[in-house]
Amino acid sequence: MSDFHDAARNGLSAGELEAVLRAVGAERYHNRHPYHHRMTSGDLSKGELQAWALNRYCYQAVIPRKDATILARAADPAFRAEWRKRIEDHDGDDGWSGGIARWLHLATSLGLDAEAVKSERLALPATRFAVGAYLSFCAERSLLEAVASSLTELFSPVIINERVPAMLAKYDYVTADTLSYFTRRPEQAARDSDFALAYVRKHADTPERQQQVIDALVFKCDILWAMLDALQHAYGEAGAAIPPGAFRPESVS
Numbered sequence: 001m002s003d004f005h006d007a008a009r010n011g012l013s014a015g016e017l018e019a020v021l022r023a024v025g026a027e028r029y030h031n032r033h034p035y036h037h038r039m040t041s042g043d044l045s046k047g048e049l050q051a052w053a054l055n056r057y058c059y060q061a062v063i064p065r066k067d068a069t070i071l072a073r074a075a076d077p078a079f080r081a082e083w084r085k086r087i088e089d090h091d092g093d094d095g096w097s098g099g100i101a102r103w104l105h106l107a108t109s110l111g112l113d114a115e116a117v118k119s120e121r122l123a124l125p126a127t128r129f130a131v132g133a134y135l136s137f138c139a140e141r142s143l144l145e146a147v148a149s150s151l152t153e154l155f156s157p158v159i160i161n162e163r164v165p166a167m168l169a170k171y172d173y174v175t176a177d178t179l180s181y182f183t184r185r186p187e188q189a190a191r192d193s194d195f196a197l198a199y200v201r202k203h204a205d206t207p208e209r210q211q212q213v214i215d216a217l218v219f220k221c222d223i224l225w226a227m228l229d230a231l232q233h234a235y236g237e238a239g240a241a242i243p244p245g246a247f248r249p250e251s252v253s
């Protein structure tokens, strides 16, 4: 395992910086997490899949808010014109015809109640803290760091390609319709991460800024990792560590 905390010490070319960012993803993206491996090997109970969908809804729901935060901080109209597509992808034309609605469909297809999912009241405490930390990071750090924190999307086509075929093969109640959220994501993620990566390559032009973008990507991998850690801890041992007030599979399905 590499330690990325001083990877930019001597300054990097744009190509070297990109290589470090890709190495961060190769080591720390959430497709390395045991909960993901349990999901793709067919080992999760239906309750654990429901808990994943319900908690991950909180992440989906915050994405357009963090992107609006980034938009508000960007002075360049061309940057804003590109970045606002992300909000349109998630909210659609009327709030409920984009990615958030498709994620809700995934959750209800697994047997969850739409209002319970939308209310977020059954989410794990750690999910709330992780999602809140992502929003705060994008509001408080530099625009460059906020853009860099989105670069986990460079790797999301990989996890989607692992997840979707395995879920269809291993869980008889999961259908292509259940997972329709993922149909458009690889193309959207490629467009978004190409833009963000070009921005980072151009604007991370000192060793200090290069280290900031590496740290931002490590932080974002930690957010995604912490969300799966929380699911594993709460639901992994037959639900023995479900926090008070959080989703209990038998009570909502």
Ligand SMILES: O=C(O)c1cc(C(=O)O)c2c(n1)C(=O)C(=O)c1cc(C(=O)O)[nH]c1-2
Pocket (backbone or CB within 6 Å): 063, 099, 149, 150, 151, 152, 153, 155, 156, 159, 160, 185, 224
């Ligand atoms: O399925 C996944 O594992 C996954 C991961 C990520 C990611 O890497 O942050 C995103 C998404 N999906 C996703 O659907 C999505 O809309 C998204 C937006 C962002 C972001 O940081 O702006 N990440 C992700």
